[in-house]
Amino acid sequence: MFGRSGRGGKPSLAFIIVRCKRGFRMGESKMGKWKARLWRDRYLFLLLFPGLLYYIVYKYIPMLGSVIAFQKYSPFLGFFDSPWVGLANFERIFEDAEVVRVLWNTLLLSFLQIVFAFPVPILLALMLNELRNKLYKRLIQSLVYLPHFLSWVVVIGIVTIFLRSEGMVNHVLSSLGIQPIPFLNDPDYFMPLVVLEVIWKESGWGTVIFLAALAGVNPHLYEAAIVDGANRWRQIWHITLPALRSTIVILFILRLGTVLDSGFEQIFLMLNPFNMEVGNVLDTYVYFKGIQQGDYSFAAAVGLFKGVVGLVLVVIANRLAKRFGEEGLY
Structure with a gap:
């Protein structure tokens, strides 16, 4: 009766009671440690x-x-x-031709930002890491990081001043005998301008993250590579880039989670009747449908659809990263 096993090899009642008491004591001990840690790090x-x-x-x-x-x-x-x-509101997402067009604009803009804007902080971090003058390095880092603190209202205001019909850029073009270009009204310039604005404003922030990752690289690795005859390009390829790989993977996974988020403020401030066809994305579409037209349920369905798609992409990308030997996001 008091042994570990009773009839038929099943645990006896006394053994179960002892294990339960032991479990309660361990739980109380863990709870006490958790409370002590909470008070210590209050x-x-x-x-x-x-x-x-x-x-x-x-x-x-x-x-x-x-x-x-x-x-x-x-x-x-x-x-x-x-x-x-x-699910009637979700069915409308796939039945409405306007939603399909807006979804295509969103995906195309996100693709362009991933292809052109995502690698720029990596390149900047690699170049700044090669600088040996610390004062010059900090100055450049501060200059590229400064636009991150500007609001999109200020950024779009600066772009408008430079690129409007009577702006500085068109004034220079006119002085060179070139016809003024309607940068802000021509639909063909909309997405390139958005990508360039993102690069100018946010590349500095990403550069700081990658430089922080490079700060943990053991300098003896570079010394050993020099002894083995590796030039600067070989050192970057075999030491610097592998040190950034995990950070690149994590930021790329996070970027996939926002693939349907194009940035409401930036797009909304750049929209006008001339570029609405290519510039209207899901974020602005939800605003027009939900706030201006009062279709709250449909706008909420589109927003929920965005969140679900982002979650699925993050989970898939994280599993693929782990399958290829990376740590992943979680």
């Missing part, structure tokens, strides 16, 4: 609290409002009394 958790509160209030609680994507929501009826329509 100031760190206190610093964490404002950021955590921000995400709870502005990110997680608003997710409850996604229920209107399955309703024909009316502000006068509220969440509980609005009629339930199931």
